[in-house]
Amino acid sequence: MPNNMFEKIWGAHEVSDGLIYIDLHLIHEVTSPQAFDGLRLAGRGVRRTDKTLATADHNTPTDGTMAARLIADELSRIQVETLERNCEEFGIPIYSLGSDRQGIVHVIGPELGVTQPGMTIVCGDSHTSTHGAFGALAFGIGTSEVEHVMATQCLVQKRPKTMRITYGGELGAGVTPKDLILATIGRLGTGGMTGHAVEYAGPAIESLEMHGRMTICNMTIEGGGRAGMIAPDETTFEWVRGRPGAPQDFDAAVARWRELPTDEGASFDQEIEVDASAISPMVTWGTNPGMVVEVTDTVPDPAALESPADRETAERALTYMDLKPGTPMTEVAPDRVFIGSCTNSRIEDLREAAEVVDGRQVASSIRAMVVPGSQQVKAAAEAEGLHDVFRGAGFEWREAGCSMCLGMNPDTLAEGERCASTSNRNFEGRQGKGGRTHLVSPKMAAAAAIEGRFVDIRDWS
Protein backbone atom coordinates (compact mmCIF):
# COMPACT_ATOMS: atom_id res chain seq x y z
CA MET A 1 0.00 0.00 0.00
CA PRO A 2 1.39 3.42 -0.90
CA ASN A 3 2.25 5.63 2.08
CA ASN A 4 2.74 9.33 2.47
CA MET A 5 5.93 10.70 4.03
CA PHE A 6 4.31 11.37 7.39
CA GLU A 7 3.03 7.78 7.59
CA LYS A 8 6.48 6.38 6.80
CA ILE A 9 8.24 8.42 9.49
CA TRP A 10 5.51 7.87 12.07
CA GLY A 11 5.49 4.13 11.39
CA ALA A 12 9.27 3.89 11.71
CA HIS A 13 9.16 5.53 15.15
CA GLU A 14 6.21 3.87 16.84
CA VAL A 15 7.55 2.06 19.90
CA SER A 16 4.02 1.01 20.78
CA ASP A 17 0.60 2.35 19.99
CA GLY A 18 0.76 6.14 20.42
CA LEU A 19 4.31 6.13 21.81
CA ILE A 20 6.76 7.76 19.41
CA TYR A 21 10.55 7.54 19.60
CA ILE A 22 12.35 10.88 19.32
CA ASP A 23 15.63 11.12 17.35
CA LEU A 24 16.54 14.69 18.26
CA HIS A 25 15.51 16.84 21.21
CA LEU A 26 16.47 20.50 21.07
CA ILE A 27 16.38 22.54 24.26
CA HIS A 28 16.46 26.24 25.12
CA GLU A 29 16.32 28.28 28.30
CA VAL A 30 12.65 29.26 28.45
CA THR A 31 10.70 26.01 28.35
CA SER A 32 13.21 23.68 30.05
CA PRO A 33 13.91 24.77 33.66
CA GLN A 34 10.69 23.33 35.10
CA ALA A 35 11.31 20.09 33.18
CA PHE A 36 14.76 19.70 34.73
CA ASP A 37 13.22 20.39 38.15
CA GLY A 38 10.71 17.61 37.46
CA LEU A 39 13.52 15.17 36.66
CA ARG A 40 15.36 16.08 39.85
CA LEU A 41 12.23 15.68 41.98
CA ALA A 42 11.63 12.21 40.57
CA GLY A 43 15.29 11.21 40.67
CA ARG A 44 15.37 10.68 36.91
CA GLY A 45 18.13 11.35 34.39
CA VAL A 46 18.19 12.23 30.69
CA ARG A 47 17.95 8.96 28.78
CA ARG A 48 19.83 9.98 25.64
CA THR A 49 22.04 13.01 26.10
CA ASP A 50 23.57 12.11 22.74
CA LYS A 51 20.26 12.91 21.04
CA THR A 52 19.79 16.15 22.95
CA LEU A 53 21.24 19.58 22.24
CA ALA A 54 20.81 22.91 24.01
CA THR A 55 21.37 26.55 23.14
CA ALA A 56 20.35 29.91 24.59
CA ASP A 57 18.39 32.16 22.25
CA HIS A 58 15.12 33.69 23.53
CA ASN A 59 16.65 35.76 26.34
CA THR A 60 20.05 36.53 24.94
CA PRO A 61 20.89 40.19 24.39
CA THR A 62 22.11 40.96 20.86
CA ASP A 63 24.31 43.87 21.89
CA GLY A 64 27.56 41.95 22.28
CA THR A 65 27.02 40.52 25.75
CA MET A 66 29.01 37.32 25.37
CA ALA A 67 28.55 35.40 28.63
CA ALA A 68 25.49 34.45 30.64
CA ARG A 69 26.86 36.03 33.81
CA LEU A 70 27.11 39.40 32.03
CA ILE A 71 23.42 39.60 31.03
CA ALA A 72 22.10 42.80 32.60
CA ASP A 73 18.48 41.68 33.10
CA GLU A 74 18.45 39.59 36.26
CA LEU A 75 15.66 37.18 35.31
CA SER A 76 17.16 36.57 31.86
CA ARG A 77 20.57 35.99 33.39
CA ILE A 78 19.14 33.48 35.87
CA GLN A 79 17.30 31.64 33.10
CA VAL A 80 20.37 31.27 30.87
CA GLU A 81 22.62 30.38 33.80
CA THR A 82 20.05 27.82 34.94
CA LEU A 83 20.14 26.23 31.48
CA GLU A 84 23.93 26.04 31.58
CA ARG A 85 23.89 24.50 35.05
CA ASN A 86 21.18 22.00 34.15
CA CYS A 87 23.01 20.90 31.01
CA GLU A 88 26.19 20.40 32.97
CA GLU A 89 24.42 18.42 35.69
CA PHE A 90 22.60 16.17 33.22
CA GLY A 91 25.42 15.91 30.66
CA ILE A 92 23.72 17.62 27.74
CA PRO A 93 25.81 19.27 25.01
CA ILE A 94 25.17 23.02 24.98
CA TYR A 95 26.16 26.01 22.86
CA SER A 96 25.39 28.92 25.12
CA LEU A 97 26.11 32.61 24.92
CA GLY A 98 29.76 33.05 23.96
CA SER A 99 29.97 29.86 21.88
CA ASP A 100 30.64 30.28 18.15
CA ARG A 101 27.86 27.75 17.59
CA GLN A 102 25.22 29.64 19.63
CA GLY A 103 22.10 30.85 17.87
CA ILE A 104 18.39 30.41 17.40
CA VAL A 105 17.63 26.76 18.07
CA HIS A 106 15.90 26.32 14.69
CA VAL A 107 18.86 27.84 12.88
CA ILE A 108 21.64 25.89 14.60
CA GLY A 109 20.00 22.44 14.35
CA PRO A 110 20.09 22.43 10.55
CA GLU A 111 23.35 24.36 10.42
CA LEU A 112 25.18 21.77 12.53
CA GLY A 113 23.74 18.93 10.48
CA VAL A 114 21.95 17.32 13.43
CA THR A 115 18.62 17.98 11.69
CA GLN A 116 18.31 15.16 9.17
CA PRO A 117 15.68 13.63 6.88
CA GLY A 118 13.48 10.92 8.37
CA MET A 119 14.04 12.02 11.97
CA THR A 120 11.50 12.79 14.62
CA ILE A 121 12.51 16.13 16.13
CA VAL A 122 10.94 17.98 19.04
CA CYS A 123 11.66 21.12 21.02
CA GLY A 124 9.76 23.15 23.58
CA ASP A 125 9.04 25.74 20.95
CA SER A 126 6.22 25.87 18.43
CA HIS A 127 8.51 26.81 15.53
CA THR A 128 10.14 23.39 15.68
CA SER A 129 8.05 22.76 12.56
CA THR A 130 10.98 24.47 10.76
CA HIS A 131 12.97 21.22 10.71
CA GLY A 132 10.30 19.50 8.63
CA ALA A 133 11.90 21.25 5.64
CA PHE A 134 14.41 18.36 5.63
CA GLY A 135 11.75 15.66 5.39
CA ALA A 136 11.66 15.18 9.16
CA LEU A 137 8.63 14.99 11.43
CA ALA A 138 9.22 17.97 13.71
CA PHE A 139 6.89 19.72 16.09
CA GLY A 140 6.72 21.89 19.19
CA ILE A 141 5.93 20.51 22.65
CA GLY A 142 5.17 21.89 26.10
CA THR A 143 7.35 21.65 29.18
CA SER A 144 5.70 18.50 30.57
CA GLU A 145 6.51 16.85 27.26
CA VAL A 146 10.07 18.19 27.34
CA GLU A 147 10.48 16.39 30.66
CA HIS A 148 8.88 13.27 29.19
CA VAL A 149 11.29 13.19 26.26
CA MET A 150 14.28 13.80 28.52
CA ALA A 151 13.26 10.90 30.78
CA THR A 152 12.15 8.42 28.12
CA GLN A 153 13.34 9.62 24.67
CA CYS A 154 9.73 9.03 23.67
CA LEU A 155 6.56 11.04 23.44
CA VAL A 156 2.92 10.07 23.87
CA GLN A 157 1.26 11.44 20.78
CA LYS A 158 -2.13 11.39 19.19
CA ARG A 159 -1.60 10.63 15.53
CA PRO A 160 -2.37 13.79 13.53
CA LYS A 161 -4.32 13.78 10.29
CA THR A 162 -2.45 14.53 7.08
CA MET A 163 -2.82 17.36 4.61
CA ARG A 164 -0.98 18.01 1.36
CA ILE A 165 -0.79 21.44 -0.18
CA THR A 166 0.43 21.27 -3.75
CA TYR A 167 1.78 24.43 -5.32
CA GLY A 168 1.61 24.51 -9.10
CA GLY A 169 3.54 26.99 -11.22
CA GLU A 170 6.49 29.05 -10.02
CA LEU A 171 6.76 32.03 -7.71
CA GLY A 172 7.10 35.28 -9.65
CA ALA A 173 10.12 37.60 -9.47
CA GLY A 174 10.34 39.28 -6.07
CA VAL A 175 7.86 36.83 -4.54
CA THR A 176 9.42 34.70 -1.81
CA PRO A 177 8.64 31.60 0.26
CA LYS A 178 7.57 33.98 3.06
CA ASP A 179 4.88 35.37 0.76
CA LEU A 180 3.85 31.84 -0.21
CA ILE A 181 3.24 30.77 3.38
CA LEU A 182 1.58 34.06 4.39
CA ALA A 183 -0.77 33.77 1.40
CA THR A 184 -1.52 30.16 2.36
CA ILE A 185 -2.34 31.08 5.97
CA GLY A 186 -4.41 34.02 4.72
CA ARG A 187 -6.46 31.58 2.68
CA LEU A 188 -6.82 28.77 5.25
CA GLY A 189 -6.97 30.90 8.42
CA THR A 190 -4.93 30.55 11.61
CA GLY A 191 -6.80 27.39 12.55
CA GLY A 192 -7.00 25.96 9.02
CA MET A 193 -4.31 23.32 9.49
CA THR A 194 -5.18 22.39 13.10
CA GLY A 195 -4.75 18.70 13.86
CA HIS A 196 -2.77 18.04 10.66
CA ALA A 197 0.76 17.22 9.63
CA VAL A 198 1.08 19.28 6.46
CA GLU A 199 3.20 18.28 3.47
CA TYR A 200 4.10 21.08 1.07
CA ALA A 201 4.62 19.75 -2.45
CA GLY A 202 4.61 20.63 -6.13
CA PRO A 203 7.00 22.29 -8.57
CA ALA A 204 7.07 25.62 -6.73
CA ILE A 205 8.31 23.84 -3.58
CA GLU A 206 10.75 21.50 -5.32
CA SER A 207 12.59 24.42 -6.90
CA LEU A 208 13.19 26.13 -3.55
CA GLU A 209 16.49 26.12 -1.71
CA MET A 210 16.62 24.94 1.91
CA HIS A 211 16.29 28.36 3.54
CA GLY A 212 13.01 28.98 1.72
CA ARG A 213 11.71 25.54 2.62
CA MET A 214 12.56 26.24 6.25
CA THR A 215 10.65 29.54 6.16
CA ILE A 216 7.55 27.74 4.89
CA CYS A 217 7.68 24.87 7.38
CA ASN A 218 8.50 27.31 10.18
CA MET A 219 5.20 29.14 9.79
CA THR A 220 3.08 25.98 9.59
CA ILE A 221 2.21 26.50 13.24
CA GLU A 222 0.74 29.92 12.36
CA GLY A 223 -1.84 28.02 10.33
CA GLY A 224 -2.40 25.76 13.33
CA GLY A 225 -0.57 22.82 11.73
CA ARG A 226 1.07 20.22 13.96
CA ALA A 227 4.03 19.80 11.63
CA GLY A 228 5.14 21.03 8.20
CA MET A 229 7.10 18.74 5.89
CA ILE A 230 8.83 18.86 2.52
CA ALA A 231 10.17 15.77 0.74
CA PRO A 232 13.96 15.48 0.89
CA ASP A 233 15.75 15.60 -2.48
CA GLU A 234 19.20 16.37 -3.92
CA THR A 235 18.92 19.95 -2.62
CA THR A 236 18.41 18.56 0.90
CA PHE A 237 21.19 15.97 0.70
CA GLU A 238 23.72 18.48 -0.63
CA TRP A 239 22.80 20.90 2.15
CA VAL A 240 23.38 18.31 4.89
CA ARG A 241 26.55 16.85 3.33
CA GLY A 242 29.73 17.82 5.09
CA ARG A 243 28.12 19.43 8.13
CA PRO A 244 29.54 18.44 11.55
CA GLY A 245 26.57 16.27 12.53
CA ALA A 246 26.04 14.65 9.12
CA PRO A 247 26.01 10.83 9.21
CA GLN A 248 29.48 9.28 8.86
CA ASP A 249 28.34 6.86 6.21
CA PHE A 250 26.65 9.58 4.23
CA ASP A 251 25.87 7.52 1.11
CA ALA A 252 24.08 4.88 3.16
CA ALA A 253 22.07 7.61 4.87
CA VAL A 254 21.12 9.16 1.53
CA ALA A 255 20.00 5.75 0.29
CA ARG A 256 17.65 5.53 3.29
CA TRP A 257 16.47 9.10 2.85
CA ARG A 258 15.52 8.46 -0.76
CA GLU A 259 12.81 6.12 0.50
CA LEU A 260 11.09 8.87 2.49
CA PRO A 261 9.08 10.87 -0.09
CA THR A 262 5.37 10.19 -0.42
CA ASP A 263 4.64 7.20 -2.66
CA GLU A 264 2.76 7.63 -5.91
CA GLY A 265 -0.93 7.12 -5.16
CA ALA A 266 -0.65 7.68 -1.39
CA SER A 267 -3.60 9.49 0.12
CA PHE A 268 -4.03 12.39 2.54
CA ASP A 269 -6.95 13.33 4.76
CA GLN A 270 -7.06 16.65 2.97
CA GLU A 271 -5.60 17.90 -0.32
CA ILE A 272 -5.36 21.54 -1.34
CA GLU A 273 -4.01 23.05 -4.55
CA VAL A 274 -2.55 26.51 -4.85
CA ASP A 275 -1.31 28.35 -7.93
CA ALA A 276 2.07 29.70 -6.83
CA SER A 277 2.35 31.98 -9.87
CA ALA A 278 -0.69 33.94 -8.64
CA ILE A 279 0.93 34.81 -5.28
CA SER A 280 2.05 38.42 -4.68
CA PRO A 281 4.29 39.98 -2.04
CA MET A 282 2.25 39.95 1.17
CA VAL A 283 1.92 42.24 4.20
CA THR A 284 -0.10 41.51 7.34
CA TRP A 285 -2.50 44.24 8.45
CA GLY A 286 -3.90 42.76 11.68
CA THR A 287 -3.02 40.89 14.85
CA ASN A 288 -2.66 37.35 13.61
CA PRO A 289 -0.77 35.97 10.59
CA GLY A 290 -4.01 35.12 8.78
CA MET A 291 -4.86 38.83 8.61
CA VAL A 292 -2.81 39.41 5.49
CA VAL A 293 -3.22 41.09 2.09
CA GLU A 294 -1.20 41.60 -1.07
CA VAL A 295 0.99 44.68 -0.86
CA THR A 296 -1.01 46.21 -3.72
CA ASP A 297 -4.24 45.87 -1.70
CA THR A 298 -5.78 48.20 0.82
CA VAL A 299 -6.50 47.68 4.50
CA PRO A 300 -9.68 45.56 4.47
CA ASP A 301 -13.03 46.86 5.64
CA PRO A 302 -14.48 44.82 8.53
CA ALA A 303 -17.97 45.83 7.37
CA ALA A 304 -17.52 43.49 4.41
CA LEU A 305 -17.26 40.45 6.72
CA GLU A 306 -20.35 38.29 7.11
CA SER A 307 -20.06 36.98 10.65
CA PRO A 308 -20.51 39.50 13.49
CA ALA A 309 -17.75 37.76 15.47
CA ASP A 310 -15.27 38.08 12.59
CA ARG A 311 -16.28 41.70 12.13
CA GLU A 312 -15.63 42.46 15.77
CA THR A 313 -12.28 40.67 15.68
CA ALA A 314 -11.20 42.64 12.59
CA GLU A 315 -12.36 45.94 14.07
CA ARG A 316 -10.44 45.29 17.26
CA ALA A 317 -7.34 44.41 15.22
CA LEU A 318 -7.58 47.63 13.21
CA THR A 319 -7.96 49.69 16.37
CA TYR A 320 -4.89 48.02 17.84
CA MET A 321 -2.94 48.50 14.61
CA ASP A 322 -4.20 52.10 14.22
CA LEU A 323 -5.20 51.51 10.60
CA LYS A 324 -8.21 52.77 8.63
CA PRO A 325 -10.07 50.54 6.16
CA GLY A 326 -9.30 51.42 2.55
CA THR A 327 -5.79 52.73 3.22
CA PRO A 328 -3.38 51.41 0.56
CA MET A 329 -0.78 49.16 2.24
CA THR A 330 1.89 51.12 0.37
CA GLU A 331 0.92 54.22 2.39
CA VAL A 332 1.57 52.44 5.70
CA ALA A 333 4.84 53.74 7.20
CA PRO A 334 6.78 51.68 9.74
CA ASP A 335 8.97 53.22 12.46
CA ARG A 336 11.15 50.16 12.81
CA VAL A 337 12.45 47.37 10.58
CA PHE A 338 13.51 44.00 11.99
CA ILE A 339 15.28 41.45 9.81
CA GLY A 340 15.84 38.25 11.78
CA SER A 341 14.07 35.40 13.67
CA CYS A 342 13.88 31.64 13.10
CA THR A 343 11.72 32.40 10.06
CA ASN A 344 14.12 34.62 8.12
CA SER A 345 17.62 35.02 9.59
CA ARG A 346 19.70 32.59 7.54
CA ILE A 347 22.59 33.68 5.36
CA GLU A 348 20.48 33.54 2.20
CA ASP A 349 17.80 35.74 3.81
CA LEU A 350 20.46 38.27 4.72
CA ARG A 351 21.91 38.17 1.19
CA GLU A 352 18.47 38.90 -0.28
CA ALA A 353 17.96 41.85 2.05
CA ALA A 354 21.51 43.13 1.48
CA GLU A 355 20.98 43.12 -2.25
CA VAL A 356 18.00 45.45 -1.80
CA VAL A 357 19.76 47.92 0.50
CA ASP A 358 23.18 47.89 -1.16
CA GLY A 359 24.27 51.46 -1.85
CA ARG A 360 21.09 52.97 -0.42
CA GLN A 361 20.17 54.65 2.85
CA VAL A 362 17.58 53.77 5.46
CA ALA A 363 14.86 56.44 5.59
CA SER A 364 15.46 59.00 8.32
CA SER A 365 12.15 58.11 9.97
CA ILE A 366 13.19 54.51 10.52
CA ARG A 367 15.36 52.57 12.94
CA ALA A 368 16.38 49.31 11.29
CA MET A 369 18.24 46.27 12.59
CA VAL A 370 19.57 42.99 11.25
CA VAL A 371 19.96 40.09 13.66
CA PRO A 372 21.70 37.00 12.23
CA GLY A 373 20.13 33.71 13.29
CA SER A 374 23.34 32.26 14.65
CA GLN A 375 26.95 33.10 15.33
CA GLN A 376 27.85 31.04 12.27
CA VAL A 377 25.45 33.00 10.08
CA LYS A 378 26.96 36.18 11.48
CA ALA A 379 30.50 35.02 10.72
CA ALA A 380 29.53 33.93 7.20
CA ALA A 381 27.81 37.23 6.53
CA GLU A 382 30.81 39.20 7.76
CA ALA A 383 33.13 37.12 5.60
CA GLU A 384 31.06 38.23 2.60
CA GLY A 385 30.96 41.85 3.76
CA LEU A 386 27.19 41.91 4.29
CA HIS A 387 27.64 43.66 7.63
CA ASP A 388 29.31 46.54 5.81
CA VAL A 389 26.43 46.74 3.34
CA PHE A 390 23.87 46.89 6.15
CA ARG A 391 25.85 49.27 8.33
CA GLY A 392 26.62 51.47 5.36
CA ALA A 393 22.90 51.76 4.70
CA GLY A 394 22.19 52.67 8.32
CA PHE A 395 21.12 49.31 9.73
CA GLU A 396 22.25 48.09 13.15
CA TRP A 397 24.21 44.83 12.85
CA ARG A 398 23.72 42.69 15.95
CA GLU A 399 24.61 39.40 17.64
CA ALA A 400 22.62 36.18 17.16
CA GLY A 401 19.36 35.45 18.99
CA CYS A 402 15.58 35.58 18.83
CA SER A 403 15.83 39.33 19.36
CA MET A 404 12.74 41.36 18.50
CA CYS A 405 10.67 38.41 17.32
CA LEU A 406 9.29 38.10 20.81
CA GLY A 407 10.79 40.79 22.99
CA MET A 408 12.05 38.59 25.85
CA ASN A 409 15.38 40.38 25.56
CA PRO A 410 16.17 44.10 25.37
CA ASP A 411 15.15 44.32 21.67
CA THR A 412 11.51 45.46 21.79
CA LEU A 413 9.13 47.93 20.21
CA ALA A 414 8.00 50.92 22.23
CA GLU A 415 4.27 51.48 22.75
CA GLY A 416 2.66 52.50 19.46
CA GLU A 417 5.70 51.79 17.28
CA ARG A 418 5.03 50.15 13.93
CA CYS A 419 7.43 47.52 12.65
CA ALA A 420 8.08 45.80 9.32
CA SER A 421 9.26 42.44 10.59
CA THR A 422 10.53 39.25 8.96
CA SER A 423 9.41 37.26 12.01
CA ASN A 424 6.40 34.97 12.32
CA ARG A 425 3.83 36.46 14.71
CA ASN A 426 1.99 39.76 14.71
CA PHE A 427 0.02 39.07 17.90
CA GLU A 428 -0.80 42.02 20.13
CA GLY A 429 2.22 42.97 22.21
CA ARG A 430 4.38 40.24 20.71
CA GLN A 431 7.30 42.58 19.95
CA GLY A 432 6.60 44.82 22.94
CA LYS A 433 3.46 46.10 24.65
CA GLY A 434 1.47 48.25 22.25
CA GLY A 435 3.86 47.46 19.38
CA ARG A 436 2.35 47.01 15.89
CA THR A 437 3.83 44.27 13.76
CA HIS A 438 3.56 43.81 9.98
CA LEU A 439 4.96 40.49 8.79
CA VAL A 440 6.84 40.59 5.48
CA SER A 441 9.66 38.91 3.59
CA PRO A 442 13.30 40.04 4.03
CA LYS A 443 13.22 41.80 0.65
CA MET A 444 10.04 43.64 1.51
CA ALA A 445 11.37 44.61 4.94
CA ALA A 446 14.60 45.91 3.40
CA ALA A 447 12.74 47.96 0.79
CA ALA A 448 10.41 49.38 3.46
CA ALA A 449 13.47 50.47 5.44
CA ILE A 450 14.78 52.42 2.47
CA GLU A 451 11.48 53.99 1.37
CA GLY A 452 10.01 54.60 4.83
CA ARG A 453 6.81 52.84 3.79
CA PHE A 454 5.80 49.50 2.30
CA VAL A 455 6.51 49.14 -1.41
CA ASP A 456 5.78 46.50 -4.02
CA ILE A 457 9.22 44.99 -4.39
CA ARG A 458 8.31 43.84 -7.91
CA ASP A 459 8.24 47.32 -9.38
CA TRP A 460 10.64 48.98 -6.97
CA SER A 461 14.10 49.84 -8.16
Place this chain on the structure above:
Amino acid sequence: MRPIDVVEGKVSVLDRADVDTDQIIPKQFLKRVERTGFGEFLFYDWIRDGEIELEPNPILVAGRNFGCGSSREHAPWALEDFGFQAIIAPSFADIFYANCTKIGLLPAILDEEHCRAVAEAGEARIDVDDETVTCAAGVFEFAVESDVKYRLLNGLDDIGITLENGAAIDTFEQGGGADRGPVTTAI
Protein backbone atom coordinates in the same frame (compact mmCIF):
# COMPACT_ATOMS: atom_id res chain seq x y z
CA MET B 1 -1.14 16.04 39.04
CA ARG B 2 -4.31 15.68 41.02
CA PRO B 3 -7.14 13.49 39.72
CA ILE B 4 -10.01 15.31 38.04
CA ASP B 5 -13.43 13.70 37.63
CA VAL B 6 -15.99 16.47 38.05
CA VAL B 7 -15.64 20.23 37.61
CA GLU B 8 -18.62 22.14 38.86
CA GLY B 9 -19.43 25.77 39.46
CA LYS B 10 -19.66 29.21 37.96
CA VAL B 11 -18.57 30.04 34.47
CA SER B 12 -16.32 32.88 33.30
CA VAL B 13 -16.66 33.93 29.68
CA LEU B 14 -14.03 35.19 27.24
CA ASP B 15 -15.95 35.72 24.02
CA ARG B 16 -13.07 36.13 21.57
CA ALA B 17 -11.77 33.90 18.79
CA ASP B 18 -8.09 33.04 18.15
CA VAL B 19 -6.91 34.04 21.63
CA ASP B 20 -3.16 33.43 21.46
CA THR B 21 -0.74 32.38 24.18
CA ASP B 22 1.01 35.77 24.02
CA GLN B 23 -2.21 37.26 25.44
CA ILE B 24 -2.78 34.46 27.96
CA ILE B 25 0.68 34.96 29.44
CA PRO B 26 2.82 37.74 27.90
CA LYS B 27 6.45 36.96 27.20
CA GLN B 28 7.93 39.03 30.01
CA PHE B 29 6.59 36.49 32.50
CA LEU B 30 8.23 33.51 30.81
CA LYS B 31 11.54 34.31 32.45
CA ARG B 32 10.63 32.61 35.70
CA VAL B 33 12.26 29.24 36.27
CA GLU B 34 9.53 28.12 38.67
CA ARG B 35 6.41 26.20 37.78
CA THR B 36 3.97 28.16 39.97
CA GLY B 37 2.78 31.70 40.52
CA PHE B 38 1.77 32.57 36.95
CA GLY B 39 -1.91 33.20 37.78
CA GLU B 40 -1.46 36.86 38.68
CA PHE B 41 -0.05 37.52 35.21
CA LEU B 42 -2.91 35.85 33.30
CA PHE B 43 -4.13 38.08 30.42
CA TYR B 44 -1.87 40.70 31.97
CA ASP B 45 -2.29 43.46 29.37
CA TRP B 46 -5.97 42.86 28.61
CA ILE B 47 -6.96 42.89 32.28
CA ARG B 48 -4.79 45.88 33.19
CA ASP B 49 -5.98 47.87 30.20
CA GLY B 50 -9.57 47.16 31.27
CA GLU B 51 -10.30 45.29 28.01
CA ILE B 52 -11.65 42.24 29.81
CA GLU B 53 -12.75 41.21 33.27
CA LEU B 54 -12.36 37.65 34.47
CA GLU B 55 -13.52 36.00 37.68
CA PRO B 56 -11.46 33.02 38.86
CA ASN B 57 -14.35 30.58 38.50
CA PRO B 58 -13.84 26.83 38.03
CA ILE B 59 -14.88 26.97 34.36
CA LEU B 60 -13.83 29.25 31.49
CA VAL B 61 -15.84 29.40 28.25
CA ALA B 62 -13.71 30.72 25.38
CA GLY B 63 -13.88 31.26 21.61
CA ARG B 64 -12.63 29.08 18.76
CA ASN B 65 -8.93 28.25 18.27
CA PHE B 66 -8.19 29.08 21.89
CA GLY B 67 -4.50 28.94 22.83
CA CYS B 68 -3.03 29.39 19.35
CA GLY B 69 0.58 30.46 18.96
CA SER B 70 3.50 29.34 21.05
CA SER B 71 4.07 26.05 22.86
CA ARG B 72 4.54 27.75 26.25
CA GLU B 73 3.03 25.55 28.95
CA HIS B 74 3.11 28.73 31.03
CA ALA B 75 -0.29 29.47 29.42
CA PRO B 76 -2.13 26.50 30.99
CA TRP B 77 -0.08 26.99 34.18
CA ALA B 78 -1.37 30.58 34.41
CA LEU B 79 -4.99 29.57 33.73
CA GLU B 80 -4.79 26.83 36.34
CA ASP B 81 -3.01 28.98 38.89
CA PHE B 82 -5.65 31.70 38.38
CA GLY B 83 -8.30 29.20 39.42
CA PHE B 84 -9.71 27.59 36.29
CA GLN B 85 -10.10 23.80 36.35
CA ALA B 86 -11.70 23.42 32.93
CA ILE B 87 -11.92 25.35 29.65
CA ILE B 88 -14.79 24.93 27.22
CA ALA B 89 -14.34 26.14 23.64
CA PRO B 90 -15.42 25.26 20.07
CA SER B 91 -11.78 24.38 19.25
CA PHE B 92 -8.30 24.56 20.72
CA ALA B 93 -4.83 24.87 19.21
CA ASP B 94 -3.12 21.45 19.21
CA ILE B 95 -0.13 22.13 21.45
CA PHE B 96 -2.19 24.11 23.95
CA TYR B 97 -4.75 21.28 24.17
CA ALA B 98 -2.03 18.70 24.82
CA ASN B 99 -0.36 20.93 27.40
CA CYS B 100 -3.64 21.29 29.32
CA THR B 101 -4.16 17.55 29.51
CA LYS B 102 -0.61 17.10 30.85
CA ILE B 103 -1.32 19.24 33.90
CA GLY B 104 -4.90 18.23 34.63
CA LEU B 105 -6.58 21.35 33.25
CA LEU B 106 -9.58 19.90 31.38
CA PRO B 107 -10.11 21.16 27.80
CA ALA B 108 -13.64 20.32 26.58
CA ILE B 109 -14.76 20.94 23.01
CA LEU B 110 -18.42 21.87 22.45
CA ASP B 111 -19.86 23.45 19.31
CA GLU B 112 -20.36 27.23 19.24
CA GLU B 113 -24.06 27.03 20.06
CA HIS B 114 -23.51 24.86 23.14
CA CYS B 115 -20.61 27.05 24.28
CA ARG B 116 -22.97 30.03 24.14
CA ALA B 117 -25.61 28.11 26.08
CA VAL B 118 -23.13 27.26 28.85
CA ALA B 119 -21.93 30.87 28.93
CA GLU B 120 -25.49 32.13 29.27
CA ALA B 121 -26.36 29.54 31.93
CA GLY B 122 -23.54 30.93 34.06
CA GLU B 123 -23.02 27.64 35.87
CA ALA B 124 -22.17 24.14 34.73
CA ARG B 125 -21.08 20.68 35.78
CA ILE B 126 -18.52 18.81 33.72
CA ASP B 127 -18.27 15.05 34.18
CA VAL B 128 -15.05 13.67 32.72
CA ASP B 129 -16.04 10.02 32.91
CA ASP B 130 -19.44 10.59 31.26
CA GLU B 131 -17.96 13.16 28.86
CA THR B 132 -20.84 15.55 29.47
CA VAL B 133 -21.34 19.20 30.28
CA THR B 134 -24.58 19.86 32.15
CA CYS B 135 -26.08 23.32 32.53
CA ALA B 136 -29.53 24.90 32.75
CA ALA B 137 -29.83 24.69 28.95
CA GLY B 138 -29.28 20.92 28.80
CA VAL B 139 -26.72 18.15 28.73
CA PHE B 140 -24.02 18.41 26.05
CA GLU B 141 -21.56 15.69 25.14
CA PHE B 142 -17.87 16.22 24.48
CA ALA B 143 -15.15 13.76 23.50
CA VAL B 144 -11.90 12.97 25.24
CA GLU B 145 -9.34 10.37 24.12
CA SER B 146 -9.46 7.26 26.28
CA ASP B 147 -5.81 7.41 27.39
CA VAL B 148 -6.12 11.11 28.26
CA LYS B 149 -9.30 10.38 30.20
CA TYR B 150 -7.60 7.59 32.11
CA ARG B 151 -4.75 9.89 33.12
CA LEU B 152 -7.08 12.75 34.09
CA LEU B 153 -9.34 10.53 36.18
CA ASN B 154 -6.39 8.96 37.96
CA GLY B 155 -4.15 12.00 38.18
CA LEU B 156 -1.30 10.13 36.48
CA ASP B 157 1.59 11.74 34.65
CA ASP B 158 2.74 10.21 31.37
CA ILE B 159 6.33 9.59 32.37
CA GLY B 160 5.53 6.93 34.95
CA ILE B 161 3.26 5.15 32.49
CA THR B 162 5.83 5.31 29.69
CA LEU B 163 8.63 4.03 31.90
CA GLU B 164 6.55 0.94 32.62
CA ASN B 165 7.13 0.38 28.91
CA GLY B 166 10.90 0.69 29.35
CA ALA B 167 11.64 -2.74 27.86
CA ALA B 168 9.84 -1.81 24.65
CA ILE B 169 11.96 1.34 24.35
CA ASP B 170 15.14 -0.70 24.92
CA THR B 171 14.11 -3.17 22.24
CA PHE B 172 13.28 -0.36 19.83
CA GLU B 173 16.63 1.37 20.37
CA GLN B 174 18.64 -1.85 20.03
CA GLY B 175 16.84 -3.00 16.91
CA GLY B 176 16.96 0.27 15.00
CA GLY B 177 20.32 0.32 13.25
CA ALA B 178 22.37 3.33 12.25
CA ASP B 179 19.75 6.02 12.68
CA ARG B 180 19.37 5.15 16.36
CA GLY B 181 22.94 6.19 17.08
CA PRO B 182 24.25 9.36 18.73
CA VAL B 183 23.37 12.61 17.01
CA THR B 184 24.53 15.57 19.05
CA THR B 185 27.75 14.43 20.67
CA ALA B 186 31.13 14.46 18.93
CA ILE B 187 30.16 17.11 16.41
